Amino acid sequence: MNDTASIEHPTSLTGGDFTEAVEPWRLFAAWFEEAKRAEPINPDAMAVATVDASGLPNVRMVLLKGFDERGFVFYTNLGSVKAAELEGAPKAALTFYWKALQRQVRARGTVEAVSAAEADAYFASRSRMAQIGAWASKQSAALESRMAFEKAIAQYTAKFALGTVPRPQFWSGYRIVPVEIEFWQERLFRLHDRVVFRQGDAGTWSKTRLYP
Ligand SMILES: Cc1cc2nc3c(=O)[nH]c(=O)nc-3n(C[C@H](O)[C@H](O)[C@H](O)COP(=O)(O)O)c2cc1C
Numbered sequence: 001m002n003d004t005a006s007i008e009h010p011t012s013l014t015g016g017d018f019t020e021a022v023e024p025w026r027l028f029a030a031w032f033e034e035a036k037r038a039e040p041i042n043p044d045a046m047a048v049a050t051v052d053a054s055g056l057p058n059v060r061m062v063l064l065k066g067f068d069e070r071g072f073v074f075y076t077n078l079g080s081v082k083a084a085e086l087e088g089a090p091k092a093a094l095t096f097y098w099k100a101l102q103r104q105v106r107a108r109g110t111v112e113a114v115s116a117a118e119a120d121a122y123f124a125s126r127s128r129m130a131q132i133g134a135w136a137s138k139q140s141a142a143l144e145s146r147m148a149f150e151k152a153i154a155q156y157t158a159k160f161a162l163g164t165v166p167r168p169q170f171w172s173g174y175r176i177v178p179v180e181i182e183f184w185q186e187r188l189f190r191l192h193d194r195v196v197f198r199q200g201d202a203g204t205w206s207k208t209r210l211y212p
Helices: 024-038 081-088 116-125 128-136 146-159
Strands: 045-051 057-063 066-068 071-077 091-098 103-113 171-185 193-199 205-209
Touching: 024 066, 024 091, 024 103, 024 171, 045 071, 045 081, 057 071, 057 081, 071 081, 071 103, 071 116, 091 171, 116 171, 128 146
Parallel strands: none
Antiparallel strands: 045 057, 045 091, 066 071, 071 171, 091 103, 103 171, 171 193, 193 205
């Protein structure tokens, strides 16, 4: 996108200048609502970075399935590479990029498991096919062929033909508990607005404007 097409004064649910916000969660909620209206596909997609045992970073997209003052929640297979990495180093960074709004949100912090009740509630809300897919996928393990995957899906479809599909013990969620959340808005001529909130003592946030 060229400079002249950039958003100079983005209309916002936050009603004016986002850099005036005093805490990050209400601002995130407002931006996420706007992203859901503006982005046709996966406004909830975020890149989540972890590190392996050698310190080599790894990053992949996941879907944000919940957030509140405690953090950002996503769900995954506990046998996956990301889960092993989070086991070894329970810290992560995440980034959203909402192209239609020319906005980026970044956060980083510690990672904790969601409760079994929380994971059960989310799993129950998924479509039956997605529930079966969770059983059939040994996420991140080598798969010999598409056919082998489809066979596993057929087997679990038969196994759970009646009644509800229970949540597999190897499938649950993580909450990224941020110590920092940064908001970035594109402005004309690359003169972007950028503010970072840092977690202080007793749940307070300090805000710093940064050069873009
Ligand atoms: C838009 C998008 C959304 C995704 N959402 C999830 C998700 O919510 N959970 C998940 O485990 N994988 C999700 N994936 C797949 C991951 O990017 C990744 O391929 C998979 O989790 C294995 O990663 P790992 O080997 O690093 O554990 C998504 C991929 C894309 C492109």
